[in-house]
Amino acid sequence: MNWFMNWLLPKGTSTVAAEVDALLQFIIVVSIILFIIVVGGTALFVVLYRKKKQEQVDFTKDLSHNTKLEIIWTVIPLILVTIVFFWGFKSYMKIRLAPGDAIEIKVTAQKWFWQFDYPDGVSNTNELVVPAGVPVKLVMSSQDVIHSFFVPNFRVKMDVLPNRYTVAWFEATENGVYDLFCAEYCGTGHSKMLGKVRVVSEPEYAAWLEENSSFGEGMSLAELGAKLYKSKACVTCHSVDGSPLVGPTFKGVFGHTVKLNDGSSVKADENYLRESILKPQAKVVEGFQPVMPTYQSILKPREVDALIEYIKSLGE
Structure with a gap:
């Protein structure tokens, strides 16, 4: 199924991506199996029990219920739903609870751009620069309407709300530039509310912070x-x-x-x-x-x- 997941989703480049992908793969496999059983069984019964020409139709006697069958179609879905719930809850808590040593970055969303404020006073728009291999905690709020912070490669998606803070975190595993989207319709410029997450080495990150702390000096x-x-x-x-x-x-x-x-x-x-x-x-x-x-x-x-x-x- 790895080839299918690679086709379905962009490459996972965060520490939580593999766990999210595994749960999604489980749901897809179970759904395919159930689809084959239900649809395949229906097709099989249509073929086996179709009425043939000149055949006398004999109706079966009325059945009020079948205890064994009812237990089967109740217990199996219950087991599957329980597995998905606890697996999903474990992944959700892992995504929600940032490590204590995470870099905290303030994210402000408004029509139609992202503003990133770093602890050292550096501010940047539409490009989030982070070091690889270091956890990053995002404390997010909106200046106007509901937005949604979504980086597909990191499997991170969190609503950004006005008048309150929401929190998400990630740890990027590979250097590169990754797409950032707003995944909640927020007005006429929604489709243009695009950004980038640039993942660099720790020395490059330190150099970027130093360079941007003096942004604009020497320019007219x-x-x-x-x-x-x-x-x-x-x-x-x-x-x-x-x-x-x-x-x-x-x-x-x-x-x-x-x-x-x-x-x-x-x-x-x-x-x-x-x-x-x-x-x-x-x-x-x-x-x-x-x-x-x-x-x-x-x-x-x-x-x-x-x-x-x-x-x-x-x-x-």
Whole structure:
């Protein structure tokens, strides 16, 4: 069955993946066997006991019940369900209870990106960088609606809820880059709420933390803004080539008059851009929905300035 599991699921690269796969394989094998017995038996009886031409039909006498048969079809499913329950509960508790030495990373989900905050003060968007062979504990919450953190290769999936914390953990076994999905429909940009989990060696992880603790140093504001445009997921909803996406394009917006949904107009100056980043619902552009989240707790003051400078550099 290994070939089937490899075809059905991506390669398991966490310490819990093999256990999850074993339970799924057991359920699949039992389901196939029961399917063959029920459907195969039905087909066999149809063939053996079909009415033939000119054959006299003799009806069997009425049967109220068959004790032996009823015990069999009650006890066997009960045994199978009990096995699946205790096996699944054991795996669930293993996934839920993180080791005491795990690295704790705060995960914040909102429309439509993932924010990762590390103990050393490093912050990253849509890319979770972790060391291989080290347990990682994720403390997760949502800023808006229900999301779901799902990494198929790790067999880790956990709902991320507003106004409360949920916890999941994993220990990656192989270096590589793995897909991260939101597995709960969360609005028009749900399909674009994609991320990556990058698993590196411990020395590479330490170097990455050191490098990102000084992110933006030595760059001009516009250069930093160009990097933030991608790293903070602005690219998900705002283009820089003039085409509208979920939100209006950044190209040529600065210095122009913008029409709003309430029928008023406003000049797109620095104050307007700043307010749109920190309080996006205050002035919604005509033709677009008020779905942009606030970046108030995500961007530092210099990063807000950098994004404004980058937008200005795209032309008036």
